[in-house]
Amino acid sequence: MTEFAPxxxxxxxxxPVTNTLVNTIFVDGVIxxxxxxxxxxxxxxxxxxxxxxxxxxxxxxxxxESVAGKNTAKIFPYFMSFFLFILIANWSGLIPGFSSVGFxxxxxxxxxxxxxxxxxxxxxxxxxxxxLISLVATHALSINTIGLKEYLSxxxxxxxxxxxxxxxxxxxxxxxxxxxxxxxxGNILAGEVVxxxxxxxxxxxxxxxxMLLEVIVGLVQSLIFAMLTMVFMSxxxxxxxxxxxxxxxxxx
Amino acid sequence: MEIIKNFGLNxxxxxxxxxxFLIVFYVLKRFLYKPILSMLKxxxxxxxxxxxxxxxxxxxxxxxxxxxxxxxxxxxxxxRALLDETRKQRDELIVLAEQEAKKQAERILSDARSQISQxxxxxxxxxxxxxxxxxIQLLNQSVGDLVGKEQQEVVMQQALKKIKRKxx
Numbered sequence: 491m492t493e494f495a496p497x498x499x500x501x502x503x504x505x506p507v508t509n510t511l512v513n514t515i516f517v518d519g520v521i522x523x524x525x526x527x528x529x530x531x532x533x534x535x536x537x538x539x540x541x542x543x544x545x546x547x548x549x550x551x552x553x554x555e556s557v558a559g560k561n562t563a564k565i566f567p568y569f570m571s572f573f574l575f576i577l578i579a580n581w582s583g584l585i586p587g588f589s590s591v592g593f594x595x596x597x598x599x600x601x602x603x604x605x606x607x608x609x610x611x612x613x614x615x616x617x618x619x620x621x622l623i624s625l626v627a628t629h630a631l632s633i634n635t636i637g638l639k640e641y642l643s644x645x646x647x648x649x650x651x652x653x654x655x656x657x658x659x660x661x662x663x664x665x666x667x668x669x670x671x672x673x674x675x676g677n678i679l680a681g682e683v684v685x686x687x688x689x690x691x692x693x694x695x696x697x698x699x700x701m702l703l704e705v706i707v708g709l710v711q712s713l714i715f716a717m718l719t720m721v722f723m724s725x726x727x728x729x730x731x732x733x734x735x736x737x738x739x740x741x742x
Numbered sequence: 743m744e745i746i747k748n749f750g751l752n753x754x755x756x757x758x759x760x761x762x763f764l765i766v767f768y769v770l771k772r773f774l775y776k777p778i779l780s781m782l783k784x785x786x787x788x789x790x791x792x793x794x795x796x797x798x799x800x801x802x803x804x805x806x807x808x809x810x811x812x813x814x815x816x817x818x819x820x821x822r823a824l825l826d827e828t829r830k831q832r833d834e835l836i837v838l839a840e841q842e843a844k845k846q847a848e849r850i851l852s853d854a855r856s857q858i859s860q861x862x863x864x865x866x867x868x869x870x871x872x873x874x875x876x877x878i879q880l881l882n883q884s885v886g887d888l889v890g891k892e893q894q895e896v897v898m899q900q901a902l903k904k905i906k907r908k909x910x
Contacts, residue, residue, distance in 0.1 A: 495750025504754045511755065514762055521766055525773045532777055534785075547778045567771040575766055614749045619759035623767075 494679070496613045497604045509605055510613035513588070517578045517610055558724040561635060565723045568627055572620065573716035576611060580678055580708030583609025584701055589682060590689075611711075612679040614671065621671040624719040625663065632726035644730045666722060670715060677711045874905040 496508035528543060536544055550570050555562040582588065592605035610616050633641045645656035681704045688697045878898065885897055 494748050505758055506752060506755055508755065511758065514759060518762065518766055522769060525769055529773055544778060544782060547775065548782055567775055570775060571767045571770050575763060614751055615755040616759045619756050620763060623760060623763055
């Protein structure tokens with residue numbers, strides 16, 4: 491049965507090398523390989539790979555532009571990076587052999603399989619880390635764009651009602667981190683549990699529909715995380731008094 | 743704390759994941775988005791320039807075609823006007839030539855008539871003179887035997903006067 495916590499394969503000083511961390515390194519490798527390949531083969535008339543990357547980049551840039559307007563150039567790298575990283579991490583967990591190739595530990599009824607690789611996004615350390623980056627980047631961009639005074643006016647005011655609203659805003663910022671991290675973690679972990687359960691019931695053909703479902707879940711979850719980050723950034727980069735305009739833009 | 747332990751939260755692992763993502767973010771931003779977006783912008787600019795140039799060329803073509811039509815129309819009008827003017831001049835010239843020819847014919851006719859009448863008069867004069875000479879000769883021959891020399895002279899003189907008068 492899949493545990494909440496990732497399994498530790500070895501320790502490098504204070505750093506526990508978990509199977510999810512190994513998967514993270516694998517995801518890094520895939521991304522770096524893609525970037526390296528593109529760097530080497532980039533040309534005016536694009537090849538198949540470059541064409542796909544260009545289509546995806548342009549689509550996501552246009553999507554960001556439709557929401558963020560003039561702040562697109564600042565928000566787009568975060569949006570795209572979160573999406574790519576989480577998508578590859580989610581889908582990598584569906585590769586045959588992931589979560590099923592490993593070594594056994596314990597004995598008797600305690601004996602269980604420790605896989606060498608496990609989907610990185612099924613580790614709360616990663617999802618929480620990504621959420622914290624999203625939060626810090628959102629607030630840093632907000633201060634950078636609208637200024638410290640305008641930024642603080644969102645949370646602190648001499649008006650008691652606005653002060654209360656500001657307090658709710660601070661709480662909402664904390665809940666954003668929790669919701670972002672646990673949504674991604676929960677969905678991917680649940681998917682892994684479902685796949686493991688189905689595979690244990692009947693190993694052939696039967697898990698395929700569930701795997702296809704997990705492909706969609708992986709795509710949707712990565713898109714949700716990236717989109718929410720983009721929307722939060724867009725809202726916080728709009729001056730406090732122009733909040734309604736930002737909401738209208740988002741609604742569009 | 744129990745929940746944190748259950749979820750496997752580890753500050754060092756969390757920091758490692760954060761640092762890892764920041765590296766990935768930097769690499770993607772520096773080596774993927776930057777060149778791809780620059781290329782897309784450059785391509786977009788090229789396409790826009792091409793479309794603008796095509797539109798300019800189309801407008802120029804339209805303008806040239808319009809100018810060609812106008813020039814052709816103007817040339818046709820000028821040619822037609824020139825043709826009309828030429829026809830008019832031709833008609834005038836024909837009329838003038840006819841008039842001139844008529845005048846010339848009349849003049850020739852008049853000259854011929856006057857010449858004929860003059861020649862007729864001269865012929866008549868010559869004929870008259872000849873007749874006078876013949877008459878005198880005839881008179882000399884017929885009168886010489888009948889009258890004397892003096893009377894002959896008088897008759898001759900009278901006859902000459904009569905002949906001259908008649909001739910005049």
